[in-house]
Amino acid sequence: MSTKSVIGNFFEDFSIGQEIVHATPRTVTRGDTALFIALTGSRFVLHSSDAFARSIGYREAPIDDLLTFHFVLGKTVPDISLNAIANLGYAGLRFGAPVYAGDTLRSRSTVIGLKENSDGKTGIVYVRSTGFNQRDEMVLDYFRWVMVRKRDASRPAPESLVPKLPDRVAIADLVVPKGLKLKNYDTVLAGSPALWEDYQVGEKIDHLDGMTFEEAEHMMATRLYQNTARVHFNQHAEKQGRFGKRIVYGGHIISLARAHAFNGLANAFRIAAINGGRHTAPSFAGDTIYAWSEILEKAEIKGREDVGALRLRTVATKDRACADFPYQREGEGGRRDYDPAVVLDLDYTVLMPRRPIAKRRKATSKALLPRKSKPARRKR
């Protein structure tokens, strides 16, 4: 029998310090950006309009940061997580150079930790993965850990090394895109008057809308990223599996939650970092995804008076509106459990324009009145 087709790496195939160059670099195209809009309904203006992007210092509309995430992660799947039982977590995920149509992305990973589980059948692999463009500029850098099967349970365990991972990306480490100038940032075209100054720590925002997705949609999204994880695609196999059906790529839920977050966070023009994230329950075709967000922190960015950072928690639910912000609740034995409707708990940091200094003092609560109690916006 031929051995040319591969079934992915198992726990014992990884070693500390090992570096893996992932296959299939990917040139990003305007086809990808159109599909991303078609599959998520995203309305963030920076990614929608070349004219707007130029007005704030970009060469043209960069692709959605999550699209960069999906491409870079997708490349790593055949080598890192094809035999993963569980995608345990992300940490310290930092976006670098903006990505434009025409850029070619590739991914590389280093194994930074290994720990065999006590059952002897599985182990945890920790990697640091980095995505680059064709000019070798970092576009994304992150830590990830997954639980992977051993091929042979009788093989001795490797020495355990559990790396210390950052619990968040430091504000000083956020990449502010080169050339960014927000003087001409147009809040009318961006879809909301609310800027950095207007958000308060602890403020919760219901993003209101619900979006149902179909099998064709999540599969098209996941294939677009050349992510080969089998549970998303093979109904013939999955009908025998744990859920009896295809499981949706968690990244697609992140995309939908971010698209919903436009309604309340329209000026969060860039995801600068993902501090951590959990897919708290699987999603399936036919689910309707809702989302809400909480402002966890506000931070100034050194040397920039025009842009600030907001650390957010965005929670996505399925088949449940978020007017009452469902999250965790008391579970068995006093433990905090997630509300069963919650599917995603994402901790991330966005960049948002600040009010021009001259106007900061003049800014009144008027600008923040809910739109429902003022007339529709007038011509600017």
Add this chain to the structure above:
Amino acid sequence: MSTKSVIGNFFEDFSIGQEIVHATPRTVTRGDTALFIALTGSRFVLHSSDAFARSIGYREAPIDDLLTFHFVLGKTVPDISLNAIANLGYAGLRFGAPVYAGDTLRSRSTVIGLKENSDGKTGIVYVRSTGFNQRDEMVLDYFRWVMVRKRDASRPAPESLVPKLPDRVAIADLVVPKGLKLKNYDTVLAGSPALWEDYQVGEKIDHLDGMTFEEAEHMMATRLYQNTARVHFNQHAEKQGRFGKRIVYGGHIISLARAHAFNGLANAFRIAAINGGRHTAPSFAGDTIYAWSEILEKAEIKGREDVGALRLRTVATKDRACADFPYQREGEGGRRDYDPAVVLDLDYTVLMPRRPIAKRRKATSKALLPRKSKPARRKR
């Protein structure tokens, strides 16, 4: 609770003369055009082939006129019709400058009429909306009226103003694209020998084909246009709604009807105007759309001997072939009702090449014989 997410304007948020700049300008891409073909199967050669487009004076293939319509309309939804109960009508819809990949479209609306309904709970809002490209050229201009909920039924009604709207776009107002030259128009590549001279007022054309569409398809189309009307996307909410399921964006039915109309109107290379349109019944995923057309008027265009206008009625049905041209029939009390299979009644005006003057006299009925009675086309 945060007030940063918005739920759209209500009837009392609108005032006569109010101008609204809509958010999220959109750069059109070749990704959009590929998706439009993938979702409709459109075969009009002008939008399919750069080489053909250049041969008749365009810079390259412009996007489908309906794609322009969907983008421009989509932008207006969050401000105009998010709380609409009914999309009552369109009038005087006129296409302007052709739109190319790379153009950035944006929309602006002016409130031109208001009329509260006698129930005191709803009112009708009349707007004139215009789409522009990045050079401030008009790409689309139209009137639309929608029925919108009041937020507070106890608020007094505004003074009524019902604008007089055109019942059709005058031929003199049609925009013939600059630089259009039809001397080299190739009817073989365009897919039909029938030109303007060959159509007769009153002629009815069965477009023959039926196209079934799925939930994933109409949602992808509607999201591509960043149209946020909720009834199209949220099964969790709509299962409690009037129909128990998602309602299809009426514009997608227009797209499918136009794509079908290729078979019989292949040389109608440009929609110049939509005089009026009614979605006579809702459509749902799983429906199979058929269409037929009638020639309502033929008009010469001043100063052009190479191109003429045809005013058409295109009727789309669901789950019913159109060999017998289903339309209206006698209803209760002698009223004319639509055949229950009819979902769309569209009155619009197209441009079509005319036969070169030298050949007009020579044109014989031969050229008009049905293809089924002559051999397949020979090499040109």
Add this chain to the structure above:
Amino acid sequence: MSTKSVIGNFFEDFSIGQEIVHATPRTVTRGDTALFIALTGSRFVLHSSDAFARSIGYREAPIDDLLTFHFVLGKTVPDISLNAIANLGYAGLRFGAPVYAGDTLRSRSTVIGLKENSDGKTGIVYVRSTGFNQRDEMVLDYFRWVMVRKRDASRPAPESLVPKLPDRVAIADLVVPKGLKLKNYDTVLAGSPALWEDYQVGEKIDHLDGMTFEEAEHMMATRLYQNTARVHFNQHAEKQGRFGKRIVYGGHIISLARAHAFNGLANAFRIAAINGGRHTAPSFAGDTIYAWSEILEKAEIKGREDVGALRLRTVATKDRACADFPYQREGEGGRRDYDPAVVLDLDYTVLMPRRPIAKRRKATSKALLPRKSKPARRKR
């Protein structure tokens, strides 16, 4: 009644030597390539990365060879096979100039054979079809034969002419893309160390993965190619048909099988020819497609030491994994029948890089060890 809509050619509309220029030339875009990836999950690096394509002498990433096939064939459908009862076969299919985004493809066919069936109601039409780009370079050339209905069974049969068709494309006739230079071919980025030398005639490769597809997906693919064959789109009509449901365009199954073949044949960077193919059973939405391949022949290419040809059989199945290589089995009366799970039997020829001469002698079996028994790939 109008005769302007057409129902396609019938058997008596064809005559030997007749040449048909097909309508609707198609400019290929990056939107098409993104959709192709989204619908198939293809990972062949040549079509995924401009940077990789340039490194081996292409101008940029050419489109997938099968995308060229789908476009060129799709154009011919309205004239050749709209009234086909059966798509009987392909032969001598040869790919020519690589196709890039921006190229405009068109198709032309010549009728080379006719044979009325003994029932007098149908006949077989043989055509040679050729696809060209805007520079009149051949991009695809093939023979095809289809069974077509007669319009009028009482019409006398034409003289029979059954052309002699090639049972395979000769190696000498394969087109090696101009400027191809494989010196810098990077097997790590391409996803497999296995090169031409490493494959043995008779070797069978299980491509392992299964991919389920939905109605929306196969319809989007088929519409993207502007293929108008009705059985793929019209559920309202097909529910009365032979299978009670829409039949999938056989070409989409070829696309899925080729995408699966990446896993085991990642360096088969170009399909140079399709020698023949049979859709042995229809496929329907919801089917899960698997595939396996066998190496039928290995051939050197005259004048090239850097690239060789492999003739392959790729077999696709539905709802059945391919670990045991399902193919034919003894049927009734000793006849060889296809395993009922088999849906595609494709005989085609690919190009694959050869090991640099200096290294051919040194190449050890090490390089061919299955990846599962060596550590994950190290950084290059």
